[in-house]
Amino acid sequence: MKVQELADKLGMEVICRGARFDEQIRGGYVSDLLSDVMGHADEGQVWITLQVHRNVIAVAALKELAAVVLTSGILPDEQTLSQAREEQVTVLSTPLSSFEAAGRIYALIG
Amino acid sequence: MTRFRVDLHIHTLLSPCGDLQMSPSAIVERSLAAGLHAIAVCDHNTTLQTPLVEELGRRRGLQVFHGVEITTREEAHCVALLPDAQAAAELQRFIDAHILRIPNNPERLGDQVWVNQWEQIVGEVAWYLPSPLDRSVEQTADEVLRLGGLFIPAHIDRPANSLLGQLGFMPAWLPVWAVEYNHPERFGVLLEADPALRAKTAYTASDAHFLSQIGTNPSWLDAPACTFEDLAMAMAGTQGRGIISCRTEP
Numbered sequence: 001m002k003v004q005e006l007a008d009k010l011g012m013e014v015i016c017r018g019a020r021f022d023e024q025i026r027g028g029y030v031s032d033l034l035s036d037v038m039g040h041a042d043e044g045q046v047w048i049t050l051q052v053h054r055n056v057i058a059v060a061a062l063k064e065l066a067a068v069v070l071t072s073g074i075l076p077d078e079q080t081l082s083q084a085r086e087e088q089v090t091v092l093s094t095p096l097s098s099f100e101a102a103g104r105i106y107a108l109i110g
Numbered sequence: 111m112t113r114f115r116v117d118l119h120i121h122t123l124l125s126p127c128g129d130l131q132m133s134p135s136a137i138v139e140r141s142l143a144a145g146l147h148a149i150a151v152c153d154h155n156t157t158l159q160t161p162l163v164e165e166l167g168r169r170r171g172l173q174v175f176h177g178v179e180i181t182t183r184e185e186a187h188c189v190a191l192l193p194d195a196q197a198a199a200e201l202q203r204f205i206d207a208h209i210l211r212i213p214n215n216p217e218r219l220g221d222q223v224w225v226n227q228w229e230q231i232v233g234e235v236a237w238y239l240p241s242p243l244d245r246s247v248e249q250t251a252d253e254v255l256r257l258g259g260l261f262i263p264a265h266i267d268r269p270a271n272s273l274l275g276q277l278g279f280m281p282a283w284l285p286v287w288a289v290e291y292n293h294p295e296r297f298g299v300l301l302e303a304d305p306a307l308r309a310k311t312a313y314t315a316s317d318a319h320f321l322s323q324i325g326t327n328p329s330w331l332d333a334p335a336c337t338f339e340d341l342a343m344a345m346a347g348t349q350g351r352g353i354i355s356c357r358t359e360p
Contacts, residue, residue, distance in 0.1 A: 033184075033185050033242075035181070039212050053270040055270070058218065058219070062215060062219070
């Protein structure tokens, strides 16, 4: 499934459309600890988190993740947003909790 | 008592976020120009560059404390200030034994090089320095105290990577010598929300990553001299010594 399809199916808002928007998703990872993602996430995964610090974008770009899914309706601040645009990282937003979002995404792509 | 102007949190070029101009000699010169009597070098999870800063500082009459900004398992940044190079070296062994080794990516994350007194690069750290240890904040504090050091949660008023930001509260049982904050207004808001925090000694520091930031958020140490022991007593508020910052400075 592509990032765009996932966003459509779950009704997620596209906060930032990045370079990998039309790519296939290879899995998912749930963590609010950036170091955990740096150490264990894999390329092409969607990262489900409620962290909105700008370093989230740096980590997502570094690990070549498919997209960042921000949960619980938490929106990124201006710094994070401009970083996302600059790094061309896709950021999606959902009002679902991380638990619900992970469950639904897993059901679709797991 | 003398009032010493201090900045207890300065990075060198070794930290990936530290500007490449933050060489030991530049830090010493800039600190003196900023009117500081003492500084603490606190790179992320490393003390490699500190001995040179201390040596150059000593020649110029600047007191340099051995520090390090440790990332705990919870991704909380905590400053450890050590009594001497030996304690710092031992803490470094602890850090090296417990840090999660993620390869650094200098283009994306920053260079991690250290230099000699002639500003020539003599080495590079291959793993991402701000990575966390596999030790909790309590385990880290215990080790720092075991070595005679001072354990200080860093920039606690910051939402990211502060002990309060990561845990949501200050563990009451944690052996904290003092807390470090950046912004008086933000810290004031925290104090309103958590009265227990008021009991802790609190001070500001620059957390300088660029030369221009050195000494911008200083604190004042009231003590007969500017030794590590004086600093410890000042944080404990004993023997007539104290440490104050812009919030309380008259």
